[in-house]
Amino acid sequence: ADVLKIGISAGLTGYAATVDRAWRDGVQLAADALNAKGGVMGRKVEVVVEDNRSEPQEAVTAYRKMISSDGVDVFISGCVSAGNFAAAGMVARAEKPMMLCSILPQQASQVKWAFTTLPPAGFEVEKRFEYLRDKTQIRKVGVLHDPTPYALLQKSVAEKIAGKYGLEVAGVESYKQDDADLSVQLTKLQSAGAGAVIKIGLGGTTLTAAKNMKQLGSSMLLMTSLEDLAVFKPVSEVLGDRFLFVASPSQVFDALPESATRTEISKFLEPWRAKYGDRDPNWASRGWDGVMLTVAAIEAGKSAAGPSMRDRIETITGFQGTTGIYNFTPENHQGITANPFVLATIADDRVKIVQ
Amino acid sequence: MTACLDVRDATRSFGGLVAVNAVSFQVMPRSVTAVIGPNGAGKTTLFNLISGAIAPSSGRILFEGTDITREAPEAKAARGLIRTFQLVKLFADLSAVENVKVGFHLRSRGGLLAALLRPRRVRGMEAAIERRARELLDLVGLGAAADLPASALSYGQGRLLEVARALAAEPKLLMLDEPAAGLNADETARLSSLIRRIAEGGTAVLLIEHDMHLVMNTADDVVVVDFGKKIAQGAPDRIRQDPAVIAAYLG
Amino acid sequence: MTSSPNIISRKGPDLRRVFPVPAQPAPRNRLAAAAPWLVAACIVGYALFAGGYPATVVGFALIYAIFVSGLNIFMGLTAQVSFGQSAFAAVGGYASAILTTQYDWGWLPAMVAGIAAALAAAFAIGYPTLRLKGHYLSMATLAIGLIAHEIAVEWESVTMGYLGISGIPPIDIAGYELAGDRAILIMLSLCVAATVFAVSRIRSSRLGRAFAGLAGSEDAARALGIDVARYKLVSFLLAASFASFSGSLFVHVVGYVSPEVFSLHMVILSFTMLYVGGIGTVAGPVIGALVVSALPETFRAFRDYQDLAYGTALILLLIFAPRGLAGLFAALDRKPSSDRGKGGTAP
């Protein structure tokens, strides 16, 4: 065929919507950029997007449609883990690689075909712990997490490594993405003596947590994980400098020193800003990475056949992406191996790196 | 001969209002007993106490010599005590004949397995039920309406359907709450003869009625209640003459 | 039937003369009754022919058809409300998933165990819950559905939480794995046929009449000797076992299970199928499941407007076919009327 079809199963509606919409736009942006340069090995890139409503059953249908009706060559799918898991068997049978924004499936036969742009769970936690150790007197922290797999992973890492940073996890509390009130959890953490809340999980609940902390008259720090900047602006209005967050390089681009990463980001950020203004670039830049990694694999193998792509992705090392450097191996399908994150805050409406 | 139904000092109050006050009477097999009385006298409440729809505050109810005071309505029905309602309670979505077929519940057997496997025995039973249901509809004069949904019946037709449905359960005691309401004189006369035949067939009948023609022509025994109390009981002719009854009710 | 004084056979006056009744409606047209089945068969037939994506969509629809048929027993035949059937689908789904992946059971014993567990759960839950009426029953069942979902999320050691359980083997028959689209579709069609057979048998049996009786009027049903509490429970148990069955089928077909599968969304979707298809009819759940599953797929091309189109289409369907598609087919034949007794529902 003379087009390269990229399939995206994305939760355009439902709980994953914010992330997956950005991811989709990043993938599309990359495809447009490639097409502007004449495509990949002379083939135009076409993106097929299907909404999985953030639900596994819908995801299976979406994947099935893209495999059998659209004949896509490779999947660069969003962050709905359950959906990607549910379809993983089918995708493996169809011998199509998938480059994900979610964590990897569990079955060995399925992991074989799946790769992720997601950094290891510990990275986001480590950054926050470093800051507390180096810049504050706080030695007790509370963990507030949602029940998604990635958040649970981060939580257990946090419990495990806190000691290494001289910190104590004074309490662990959970919440659901649609909770309307987090004050009881926050009260519990506060009365356990926590000086900072490590919040793990996405969505508007960060805003709720901030509001609740203010209402409780609490003096704890709120330290959240990676998230859309649009959420953080109102949070910082509520909590001011008591609010810190993990940021990926693209989110703090303007404060970034000159580096290979910065150059790479600017390749992406230029068209992104032209098209979307100051919309948060984080997830989109990962989608961009996903496409560029795939293209690298195709060009290395001179083929867009599924097995060839899969084999080549496994050998990609030292690939400079917008989020960090990717090193895949047959044993490790999680490409980012060095912590690319920074800790940031918002002051005077501008993102500032604090560490 | 033991009484079919023996009501002893049945009493029920709602808040301060004593709707049924120490009412006692008996219903003999093969007889027709009528309960009459002014509006709000407590007749329907009395029915509800007997049929188990509500529990009495005190008093006892005996059916064929057994105390059934506190039994649930379905248990009483299983003993053969079947009632109709003053405000018809039909299964509106079902056709007339299906309504009657539900009435055969106690007279048939079979659960899930019978439904799924439908053995010969069950098929025979179903055919018999279908046939007899239509016969019953013919009997009350609704044969031609058998396949209409119950919701499409007129008020009077609905009352007759309820009677047919109750008959399907082959009651030992049939309790009818104002069966003639909404029927005209001829229809009432026919109903009266139907009730007589039911009684002669061995079923005791207890009925509430405001239509004095029906009561006088049908009942063997009349119980008169007023303000929850029984004020008279006796044969229709005697009741018609009773000054207390005339004052309270007949006017 | 027991014999008791037979009042029927005795000859009496011809009462028909006294109670004139309008002529009966013409007997129902067979074609109208068969129409929903024909449409359903066409859809399944097309999916079998086309395979791939249509087969997946129709396959899920058939699994839903079983779930909704069970729901129809409880809501359509018995006129009760349950917002919590997803709980029993979850019991079936997780039983199959856990027993086959952790304990290496075969799919059949796992499925049977799932149904047994669902029955036990339904019995324990139904006994106190079914005493509630109307909206109170809705809320109680809603709570049960939500609780089941939460348990699936929180009981990580068993259910793996949101991570889900993968690697669930497909159904195999005599060593032959049903993994292809068409094989699965045929197997599911047979399951649906069996379900439909069971429901139609139940509907026209003594059991079904008892359900219809208590659906029409609990008071009248009790007065006729129908043990309302018992039959409600039986209906609930039946619905739960169909739900569990469909839950098991789902996990074997997809090979994966996670709590999202059994969310409130499932309940709402199944209600939609039930009403769009035609509640209380045998064909309704099947045609409803097929149409409602196909509907959003038809709107896929609308992208951002997909849900909008779906919601609007749903409203229009409900307005113009308030008795469902199965009812619509029947209406082509003879229009049922409901002008009377539309009064209101006293709370």
Add this chain to the structure above:
Amino acid sequence: MTAAFRSPAVSPVAVPGPSASGPAAPVLAAKGLSARYGQVQALAPLDFEVGSGELVAVLGPNGAGKSTLLRAILGLVATGGEVSFQGTVLPRRNPAAVASRGVVLVPEGRGIFGPMTVAENLELGAWSLGGGRRSRVAQERRLSWVFELFPRLKERLGQTAGSMSGGEQQMLAIGRALMADPKILLLDEPSLGLAPRVTEEILETLGVLNRSGLPVVLVEQRAPSALKLANRAYLLSLGRLAAVLDPREVQSHDQLAQYYFA
């Protein structure tokens, strides 16, 4: 006892003599009125008239279409033909608008508001009279009049209507209709479930109301009592008009039966 029940709110109107052929100037006139439920025709086209001050009885066996006729006048069912009241055509399928013109129906099955109290039911009966101060005074007067008619209602003002006995509910349904200051009163079997004495009283009251100028349409199974009061009687059978009778000519019950089953 009848003298006590003089309606305070019905203004006297000239009462023309009864005639079986139809009134000279009908208050209510239905031309070619037919009705159907879905596709089932329950009432074949018929002409139906009520003169000012007339009491018209509608008779017929079960399922003849009596209730359907009243429902058709109110526009509660799908109808054909035209109904006019006091010279203007009544809207179809908008019973509230018909009712607010003073066409008041006591429906079959009573239609009381079960969970509400007796007092609230009566108050809502007077809805179309408006909520102003003046109408409230008039309402009070009507209320005491209704209580005179049905003392039981006064005793049970605070009881929920649904828990009352069947006959009491029927009283409430009639009382509620009278609260509306009807310009024409349509009653569907008002004696249903009432004790003989109360039935007599109600029919008597209807007679009094009618003589003071209120047109009444009465569907009644007790044909003899209804015929005693009526100026004319429409006889329905199997959904069509079988005859229009002059009550004075219907001597015996047998004669009526002849019409019924002819």
Add this chain to the structure above:
Amino acid sequence: MDATLIGQSLVSGLGIGCVYGLIGIGFCVIYNASGIVNFAQGAFVMLGGMITHVLLVRGELPYGLAILLAVLIVALLGVAVERLVVRPLWNRNAPMFVMILATLAAQIVIERLTYLAIDDQPKTLPVFTDLPPVMLRGIAVNMQSLWIVAGSLAIVAALALFFKTTRTGKAMRACAINREAAALQGIPVHSMLALAFALSAGLGAVAGIMLTPTQYTAFDIGVPFAISGFIAAIIGGFGRPFGAFLGGLMLGVTQAGAILAFGAGMKTIVALSILLLFLFVRPSGILGPAK
């Protein structure tokens, strides 16, 4: 566990409980006027916060005016839902459950339209009075919660008066009980229905506006709130505004208690189980007639 922690959790539970109650009240109003359970109620709650936000931030209107306008707009939208969705069904004598289902579909449509018209980012509103929380023996009582409590109590009282004493209120109830009989009294059934939708949509908007300053709002927050509000309304004895309010408090407090005692993971499981047990004892809610 120390008393401050318990006290603080209780206060939190009561605060969020008021919100649930307020949403539950909206359910009661439509139910009382039509017998319909309106699951689009959550959408009205969401719209209250969202529209106020848009008017305040994009329209740069003063806060008070934005609130007033938002409530009005949402009330009008309520009428639109009645006209476009409920009335056609009503006129066709659709079964009650079909109407309920249609309100669910309406909820989807409103949600999607909001998303397309505004966006999917979480938003919030400023608190009504920007004062630090009042500290009572170490327990923080925040100002917005006081607003919510006072506001809901006022609304509950006003509604009780409306349904018990005014002609219109009684007529609305009559429509729900038996709409044909209501029409026969001359009650304009359709207008009553429209009014009920306007009223409950407006109430939903008020709930949304009062609660948004304590958390976030987005186009998709409606459903969870609708569920909590529905539960509150049922626990209270369906159709009784004050009951719904109490039911909301009960839900809020049991949830807070469950988090305190068993952790947040068990919140829903424990709280709903307790409420279920409660229903088994009182099958028609707090204010429903006891069995």
